[in-house]
Amino acid sequence: xxxxxxxxxxxxxxxxxxxxxxxxxxxxxxxxxxxxxxxxxxxxxxxxxxxxxxxxxxxxxxxxxxxxxxxxxxxxxxxxxxxxxxxxxxxxxxxxxxxxxxxxxxxxx
Amino acid sequence: xxxxxxxxxxxxxxxxxxxxxxxxxxxxxxxxxxxxxxxxxxxxxxxxxxxxxxxxxxxxxxxxxxxxxxxxxxxxxxxxxxxxxxxxxxxxxxxxxxxxxxxxxxxxxxxxxx
Numbered sequence: 001x002x003x004x005x006x007x008x009x010x011x012x013x014x015x016x017x018x019x020x021x022x023x024x025x026x027x028x029x030x031x032x033x034x035x036x037x038x039x040x041x042x043x044x045x046x047x048x049x050x051x052x053x054x055x056x057x058x059x060x061x062x063x064x065x066x067x068x069x070x071x072x073x074x075x076x077x078x079x080x081x082x083x084x085x086x087x088x089x090x091x092x093x094x095x096x097x098x099x100x101x102x103x104x105x106x107x108x109x
Numbered sequence: 110x111x112x113x114x115x116x117x118x119x120x121x122x123x124x125x126x127x128x129x130x131x132x133x134x135x136x137x138x139x140x141x142x143x144x145x146x147x148x149x150x151x152x153x154x155x156x157x158x159x160x161x162x163x164x165x166x167x168x169x170x171x172x173x174x175x176x177x178x179x180x181x182x183x184x185x186x187x188x189x190x191x192x193x194x195x196x197x198x199x200x201x202x203x204x205x206x207x208x209x210x211x212x213x214x215x216x217x218x219x220x221x222x223x
Contacts, residue, residue: 004151033211033212035214041216042113042199042214042215042217043199043214045211045212045213048211088152090152090212095165096154096157096167097154098151099152100151101149101150101151102151
């Protein structure tokens with residue numbers, strides 16, 4: 001079974017700071033997805049990464065994929081309070097998606 | 110309605126009750142999924158339907174019974190549940206199971222089993 005590890009699990013950061021969330025996975029895959037979940041809400045698709053070296057950016061968030069290292073990163077630039085949420089990566093394991101446990105991000109004014 | 114909708118949003122049931130969760134997608138997708146989200150655990154895939162055919166059943170107890178009458182609707186029938194089944198149940202859809210894999214999620218049903 002494919003294992004997906006995210007770190008950190010909890011992140012508290014000040015507004016204006018930068019930080020990176022990491023997603024490591026255990027077996028080969030070249031498709032990875034990032035989702036955002038607000039409390040009591042569903043998962044919202046953020047990024048779809050479909051090849052080695054893929055980089056996608058939307059606003060203050062940038063995601064990248066290194067399939068050789070089995071690593072994806074979600075970089076936050078100049079954080080704002082609106083980014084507070086839980087972020088999940090999901091790896092396409094062929095027969096199903098395997099989700100990380102999520103990173104709970106709190107941005108403090 | 111747009112996207113993926115789920116009803117009810119909240120459900121409280123006793124262990125002897127029978128209830129059903131409903132999911133409807135308005136995206137023209139052909140694959141639909143049920144996930145269980147418990148506190149401090151990754152999302153667990155329960156069932157996958159592709160073109161109304163069940164393609165995955167991840168060793169889910171038989172007290173959970175899925176039904177997919179057409180590509181737009183998915184049900185999860187519940188009976189004799191246990192308290193540990195309390196969780197957020199999420200429905201998702203994608204274009205299809207093989208090619209268009211990006212999944213779009215519904216708002217979830219928060220289930221509490223007493």
